[in-house]
Amino acid sequence: MKDLLCDQFQETVNEYLIRHRSVLDIMAKLQESTARVNRAVTKSVTSCGCVEVHAARQQYPADATLEQLRDHAADHVNGKLCDxxxxxxxxxxxxxxxYLAALCNTFDLNLYDVILKEHKKLAALGVYNFAD
Ligand SMILES: [Zn+2]
Incomplete structure (x- = not known):
């Protein structure tokens, strides 16, 4: 069974995307929107200050299992995003x-199927999947 909300979202994106229907515009807007996500996170650190980033080399115990490595890996974020x-x-x-949904629409890809396939891949590979 398909996820109705995801399908409806794709359909709504299809209806509302009028000006930037070219795949080139969609790719540019997708990349720009990713940069804006990063900018929003950056501003929470540098303008608001509700979160701080304290990054350093990851420290792992020499004899750690893969599961223990995950538990030791730091996100380097202190604090929580304010409202x-x-x-x-x-x-x-x-x-x-x-814009991700718009790109899916361009190539007649189902966003829910993309999520489902990735989820199945993660579930099959488990802790051995290192996406980087
Ligand atoms: Zn904040």
């Missing part, structure tokens, strides 16, 4: 999803 920054990051992620 405002959370709203901005969510909005930018939503815009990013819009």
């Amino acid at each position: 405002h920054c959370r709203e901005v990051v969510e909005a930018e992620l939503g815009n990013n999803l819009f």
Whole structure:
């Protein structure tokens, strides 16, 4: 059974995308929207200050199992997004999803199928899947 919300979202994107229907425009907007997600996260650090980034080389115990490696890997984020920054990051992620769905529409790909295939791949590979 297909996920109805995901299919409806793709259909709505199809209806609302009028000005930038060229695949070139969609690719440019998708990349731009990804940059805007990163900018929103950056501004939560540099403008708002609700979160801080303290990055350093990952430290792993020498004899750690793969599961233990995951538990030791730091995200380097201190704090939580405040309500405002959370709203901005969510909005930018939503815009990013819009252009992702638009790219799927261009090539008649079903976004839910893409998510499903990736989920199945992750479930099959488990902890041995290192996406980078
Ligand atoms: Zn904030």
